[in-house]
Amino acid sequence: MRYVLIALVLAVLGAAVLVAGRWLRAIRELSRGLSALGSGGRTRQILIDVWGPVGRLIGVFNEAAPAIQGRIDRLEEDRQQLRVVLGAMAEAVIAVDARRRLLFANTSADALFGLDATSVSRLVPELIRSPQVQSAVDETLRLHHPDAYQGEVAFPLREAVLRGPSRILSMRGTPLPGNPPSGAVLVFHDVTDLRRLERMRQDFVANASHELKTPLASIKAYTETLIDWALHDETVNRRFLERIDEQVERLNQLILDMLSLARLDSSQELFEHGPLSLIPALESCLEGHRGRAEAKDLSLTFDAGSLDGETLVLADEEAIWQIFDNLIDNAIKYTPLGGKVRVACSLAADMVSVDVADTGIGIPRDELPRIFERFYRVDKARSRELGGTGLGLSIVKHLISSIGGQISVTSRPGSGSRFTVKIPRCLVPASQSPSEKVR
Secondary structure, eight states: OHHHHHHHHHHHHHHHHHHHHHHHHHHHHHHHHHHHHHHTOOOOOOOOOOOSHHHHHHHHHHHHHHHHHHHHHHHHHHHHHHHHHHHHOSSEEEEEETTOBEEEEOHHHHHHHTOOGGGTTSBHHHHOOOHHHHHHHHHHHTSOTTOOEEEEEEEOOOOGGGOSSOEEEEEEEEEOSTTTTSEEEEEEEEOHHHHHHHHHHHHHHHHHHHHHHHHHHHHHHHHHHIIIIITTOTTTHHHHHHHHHHHHHHHHHHHHHHHHHHHHHTTOSOOOOEEEEHHHHHHHHHHHHHHHHHHTTOEEEEEOTTOOTTOEEEEOHHHHHHHHHHHHHHHHHTSOTTOEEEEEEEEOSSEEEEEEEEOSSOOOGGGGGGTTSTTOOSSHHHHHHHTOOSOHHHHHHHHHHHTTOEEEEEEETTTEEEEEEEEEBOOOOTTSOHHHHOO
16 A cells, blocks of 8 residues: 555656646747747747646737737838838938937938948937037927928038038928927938029029110110100211110020020920031031121131041031030120130040130139029120120030030130030941931
8 A cells, every 4th residue: 555655646746747847848938939029030839738827828829929920020021111112212311219319311311411320329419410400300309299390401511522502401300209209200302403493593584684674774765865856866866776776686686595595495496416517517607707707807717627528426507506606606706806716626536526715805713613504694794795695605505415515614814715515426337428327
């Protein structure tokens, strides 16, 4: 009997040890599963069959784990999609916490503000040294969701090669949920070019109104004088009528130039760019200005260089004529009596270069970047006196862009100017006739 009791106790102890071992393995598996779930790793079902509270806990885990894992996977997928979307945005996007530490920055923000992977968790004032940006962040964090802060900030460029005027950034800041907000999301959009175009439009309207008003005022003054007393005064009436005719011609030229620019802007100026023999076109243009040059005792010369009648460019003849008509006209107009105007050609690999040089009054260095702007004149009084509209070089730049060419200028006050036009060559078999080349 005694041995039976001992055997029974040993059997019970063995069973207890076996059950305890299964429970321990189940608890360890449950612990690993919960750790994996907490760290975002993959989980698997626990297949150990135990009874009691541990068994019920394992059953709950096996039911909940796939659902939780599915939610985690969807959240991760959404997070990755959000990162891709934010990274592809042209606007700079940053997120900050309530302590003004950086939480996130997309690719555009990295490029704009000079951020990188090490910037996360650092204070925004350390990363973006702009009082205006800091003020915008502070204002956003003081708002209550879903209110948003909107404004514009001026931000200086980082890159040494791009130093100059600050970029104009339109900023929208939205606080994150919470009271007070737990952080803020700020979106920066570069509107520098938009503001520049707005200023150009406003300047264009103002300048066009002024340019139209000036000749009209002269016409009105001469007309009123003729009506009042000068109509029958033979000593002045013809001179007044000649002045009226000059102002009418000036108005007509101004309107024609404005219409030409409008057509170029809207792509309504249809040019058929094809193989064109450049030398005859240039010679014809020069001959059209020969009389004016001789009247001012100017030396107007042409050097074809290594070009000949077989040298072709890819351009429209009317466009070429307008380009060099404007450039030669300016050279003659701003060159004093007895000066020189020279047109010279040279060949490059795939371009034909044409220089229009003069010994005129020249252009100050700080004025050179603006001479292709509409209505911009270096010497406004002299330009109006000589009859310039201020639109010729703008038309030239548009036309050269339309044929895929380039234009540059070098000048020095008192030493003249040189405009260099580069036009794409048309490299076609010599056996083809021009009619066969244009299509």
